[in-house]
Amino acid sequence: MEKQPSVLTSLLLVKSRLFEVTLNRTLLTWKEVQLRRKKVSGNISSRLRFGFCLANALHRTRGITAGVHSVPVSEIIAVRETEVDKETKDEGKWQKMSHITTETNLCAFTVSYVEKTGQHRWRCSNMTFFCSDETICQQWVRKLKEQLSLLTCRPKHLLVYINPYGGKQQGKQIYEHKVAQLFTLASISTDVIVTEHANHARDHLKTQADLRKYDGIICVGGDGMFSEVVHGLIARTQSDSGVDLNDSQAKLAQCNLRIGIIPAGSTDCICYATVGVNDPVTSALHIIVGDTQPMDVCSVHNHNTFLKYSVSLLGYGFYGDVLTDSERNRWMGPARYDFSGFKTFLSHHYYEGTISFLPATNTLGSPRDSSRCRSGCYVCQHRVKDISPIKWGGGDVNENESEGEWKVIKGKFLAINAASMSCACPRSPKGLSPAAHLADGTTDIILVRKCSRLNFLRHLLRHTSKDDQFDLTFVEVYRVKKFKFTPNHCDSEFSNIRDVRENAFGQICRDHPSCDCTPVNSNWNCDGEILEHAAIEVGVHCQLIKLFARGIEENPPFEEDVSSFAV
Numbered sequence: 001m002e003k004q005p006s007v008l009t010s011l012l013l014v015k016s017r018l019f020e021v022t023l024n025r026t027l028l029t030w031k032e033v034q035l036r037r038k039k040v041s042g043n044i045s046s047r048l049r050f051g052f053c054l055a056n057a058l059h060r061t062r063g064i065t066a067g068v069h070s071v072p073v074s075e076i077i078a079v080r081e082t083e084v085d086k087e088t089k090d091e092g093k094w095q096k097m098s099h100i101t102t103e104t105n106l107c108a109f110t111v112s113y114v115e116k117t118g119q120h121r122w123r124c125s126n127m128t129f130f131c132s133d134e135t136i137c138q139q140w141v142r143k144l145k146e147q148l149s150l151l152t153c154r155p156k157h158l159l160v161y162i163n164p165y166g167g168k169q170q171g172k173q174i175y176e177h178k179v180a181q182l183f184t185l186a187s188i189s190t191d192v193i194v195t196e197h198a199n200h201a202r203d204h205l206k207t208q209a210d211l212r213k214y215d216g217i218i219c220v221g222g223d224g225m226f227s228e229v230v231h232g233l234i235a236r237t238q239s240d241s242g243v244d245l246n247d248s249q250a251k252l253a254q255c256n257l258r259i260g261i262i263p264a265g266s267t268d269c270i271c272y273a274t275v276g277v278n279d280p281v282t283s284a285l286h287i288i289v290g291d292t293q294p295m296d297v298c299s300v301h302n303h304n305t306f307l308k309y310s311v312s313l314l315g316y317g318f319y320g321d322v323l324t325d326s327e328r329n330r331w332m333g334p335a336r337y338d339f340s341g342f343k344t345f346l347s348h349h350y351y352e353g354t355i356s357f358l359p360a361t362n363t364l365g366s367p368r369d370s371s372r373c374r375s376g377c378y379v380c381q382h383r384v385k386d387i388s389p390i391k392w393g394g395g396d397v398n399e400n401e402s403e404g405e406w407k408v409i410k411g412k413f414l415a416i417n418a419a420s421m422s423c424a425c426p427r428s429p430k431g432l433s434p435a436a437h438l439a440d441g442t443t444d445i446i447l448v449r450k451c452s453r454l455n456f457l458r459h460l461l462r463h464t465s466k467d468d469q470f471d472l473t474f475v476e477v478y479r480v481k482k483f484k485f486t487p488n489h490c491d492s493e494f495s496n497i498r499d500v501r502e503n504a505f506g507q508i509c510r511d512h513p514s515c516d517c518t519p520v521n522s523n524w525n526c527d528g529e530i531l532e533h534a535a536i537e538v539g540v541h542c543q544l545i546k547l548f549a550r551g552i553e554e555n556p557p558f559e560e561d562v563s564s565f566a567v
């Protein structure tokens with residue numbers, strides 16, 4: 001077989017202009033060639049002939065180059081030969097092309113590639129290159145396809161779960177109209193399951209799906225749908241590795257299949273915090289190019305019973321109450337959170353309990369850093385290599401040689417939040433803990449102690465501005481590896497919430513069913529799911545799962561002045 005050169009260069013036409021097009025191992029570049037000699041006019045045929053006659057002369061710099069475009073090979077989606085007739089019919093100015101084509105054997109190929117349109121949004125663009133003859137055209141298509149086939153990180157076969165009821169109930173339409181054709185263009189085959197009930201995706205993954213067939217799992221929906229897929233995949237991986245989920249000290253086996261999120265939910269915080277935007281086309285393109293972003297997962301146990309995993313927010317008090325209330329108003333769609341957020345703010349409930357935690361000592365970052373977790377994050381790459389088996393402190397300060405010292409805080413709290421990532425979302429573009437990291441093996445505990453409504457409002461409002469939400473006397477933040485929460489009133493006293501009534505704000509009053517007084521315990525909001533216990537033990541499992549994402553690139557639009565740890 002004829003050996004192809006490692007760098008391919010040709011003079012090709014794009015629209016009616018002449019370009020020097022080069023493909024090396026990493027880049028496809030096209031530079032417009034502006035000839036100093038007389039203006040090249042006439043129809044396309046004569047321009048091309050003229051261009052090719054000048055090919056040698058160009059190498060002797062008789063031409064100058066302007067308008068350089070380049071695309072990394074890793075961001076090329078597809079390449080295909082293009083029918084010149086069809087292409088040119090679309091271009092009004094080249095109406096007579098079919099005649100010329102027969103004369104000159106003009107043919108063309110089209111490259112589809114990622115175009116970054118700002119604010120982290122990606123689009124699929126097409127560029128058609130016209131060649132003077134078929135051999136050159138075929139050589140280009142062959143070479144480009146060969147380069148793409150070397151990109152082994154790209155998925156070829158995907159399992160897709162669509163939640164038709166997430167967010168504004170547009171999951172199916174979003175997938176069919178915005179994503180499916182991109183997967184087809186990139187030669188990705190799919191098995192699509194539209195879920196029929198809650199936990200359909202989780203249970204299918206856990207027990208039925210033949211995971212050997214797939215290079216990744218895609219969920220179309222919100223954070224709750226992502227959580228289902230995470231639970232299914234982790235459970236399956238642990239059962240394949242013989243790990244007991246109820247053992248809170250067990251080291252979990254890493255999940256190798258990547259998960260992609262096509263955002264179609266209400267908060268879309270995981271997509272937003274890993275890609276920088278909740279846009280279905282952008283996410284589809286990250287999946288196609290085969291990006292990888294590792295992510296921490298918190299395991300949540302009640303004594304030695306497994307409850308849930310969390311990748312974004314574990315929130316007790318304010319965020320727990322918002323979620324509990326919002327579940328009754330699902331019909332409102334994403335607006336339910338604004339409505340319940342307002343009600344919960346007015347109710348101003350505080351909760352008593354004890355939080356014990358193991359501070360993260362061996363990590364490079366801190367929750368008060370001005371730097372952010374970005375693509376290629378230095379902190380995540382230099383994480384503590386391995387999480388030691390989880391050993392729970394006995395309640396009071398527990399000294400453990402290998403782990404360090406547990407810290408214990410008892411008090412009255414409006415909110416106790418554990419953010420394993422920034423939790424940036426459209427409601428709060430910097431998130432609950434702006435300096436949290438996606439894959440550093442830690443979670444940030446944010447304690448908001450009992451304070452006035454006005455002060456709490458100041459704290460909440462700072463999530464939407466550049467002001468520091470932690471710089472308030474009643475707010476504390478700690479970066480931890482493990483934590484444990486014990487409410488002042490034990491769970492079992494209040495475990496059957498069906499026995500209780502609601503007050504005027506729809507809040508559950510558990511100890512005095514007919515009054516408006518403060519409920520003694522809140523619920524944990526675990527990535528949008530309500531936990532059935534208030535007493536929990538949490539451990540962070542560093543980089544347990546992987547996403548089709550690359551972290552947020554460059555400075556985000558809301559914090560242009562912030563320096564980054566990215567290298």
Ligand SMILES: CCCCCCCCCCCCC/C=C/[C@@H](O)[C@H](COP(=O)(O)O)NC(=O)CCCCC
Nearest residue numbers: 222223224265266267268269313341428460527528
């Ligand atoms: C007065 C202005 C107040 C602004 C405060 C804004 C702070 C918002 C931070 C939101 C963090 C969200 C973390 C993610 C939580 C999701 O897992 C969860 C479920 O999402 P989904 O499956 O898409 O429904 N979403 C929530 O719990 C919503 C919290 C909204 C609180 C207002």
Ligand SMILES: Nc1ncnc2c1ncn2[C@@H]1O[C@H](COP(=O)(O)OP(=O)(O)O)[C@@H](O)[C@H]1O
Nearest residue numbers: 166167195196197198221222223224225265266
């Ligand atoms: N077919 C279905 N019918 C009802 N609920 C479903 C279905 N598929 C998934 N779910 C559940 O819907 C919940 C919310 O889904 P999600 O996609 O996160 O939307 P949202 O962001 O609006 O909450 C998830 O907890 C998931 O378990």
Ligand SMILES: [Ca+2]
Nearest residue numbers: 420437438442
């Ligand atoms: Ca983390």
